Amino acid sequence: MRRREFIAVSAALIVAPPRSRAQGKPRRIGYLGGTPPLSDPASKRFRAAFLEGLRQYGWVEGQNLLIEDRWVEGHTERYGRYAEELVSRSDIELIVAAGSQATIEAKTRTTTIPILMLFVSHPVGAGFVASLARPGGNVTGISGQLGDIEKSFELLRELVPDLHRVFVLWQSDNPGSRLGFENQSKLATRLGLSLSSASLSRDSDLEPALASIAADLPQALHVHPVPVAFRRRQQIATFAAAQHLPTLGDASEFARDGLLLSYGPDIATIYRRAGFYVDRLLRGVKAGELPVEQPTKFELVINLRTAKSIGLTIPPSLLARADELIE
DSSP states (O other), X not given: OOOOOOOOSSOOOOOOOOOOSSSSSOEEEEEEESSOGGGOHHHHHHHHHHHHHHHHTTOOBTTTEEEEEEEOTTOTTHHHHHHHHHHHOTTOOOEEEESHHHHHHHHTTOSXXXXXXXXXXXXXXXXSXXXXXXXXXXXXXXXXXXOOHHHHHHHHHHHSTTOOEEEEEEOTTOHHHHHHHHHHHHHHHHHTOEEEEEEOSSGGGHHHHHHHHHHHOXXXXXXXXXXXXXXXXXXXXXXXXXXXXXXXXXXXXHHHTTOSEEEEOOHHHHHHHHHHHHHHHHTTOXXXXXXXXXXXXXXXXXXXXXXXXXXXXXOHHHHHHOSEEEO
16 A cells, blocks of 8 residues: 655745747756666666656657766766766756765756755755755755654664664765764664664675674664665665564665665655756756755555565554555
């Protein structure tokens, strides 16, 4: 069963002078992201949602809109080089930056080209915008809100009532993940939880991280939606199942692809909503005048197959609150 809701921080108050989109030279935008659609089914869904959102406002790829893609494909060191390539092109009218790393690399290279950030956690704390209501500068977009940390701990405690040891996979050089982990560490201290962690900045970090988890013997694993973890989510899920380790991720794709639970906003909805921003920015609205939106409804997805494989019974109260059950 599914319930989805996505509410804007502010309604679309700004109306720009209309521009003909049916005639003339196609507009060109840049896209800086992690995993190309052909490499991952989830990325393919996100791309389809993005294109659907564009079509809702009259923009059709290959007709009146051209998209210059740059995909780092797990090589996070490429974000800077690819951002520079997009910024240096005179025909790029805006840059869509998927995630915190893409956003920071684009932002450090231009103060004039509008930047549309997507699924960015803590955009104010990371310094991307001055505030959600009044971003200022050349960056706006949609926050991913790295989950509700307190809620995540509550969910894990429902699964493991005597929970006191949690392992976290995060990314130290990702502004949103770093701020989320700092908040998580403070809360863990207040709750009397012991928190161990490993940072995933590149694919080669995953194997040592999994070895650390096996040696640490935690009671639960929390996975931030950082690029490496997202790309390798099935490997993480397989490892955790072999360890009989309850897992929670901050994006629904984690549970759909093998983790036990996920709690976070629906990413496809964020990409679909991006069409609104692309339309406004191409019509001349300044990025600093477009309020940053954030999800107010989070999805709880439970993978019952994973629960069965690790011998865990999901409490009925938790099942009743689930937005989606994977059977």
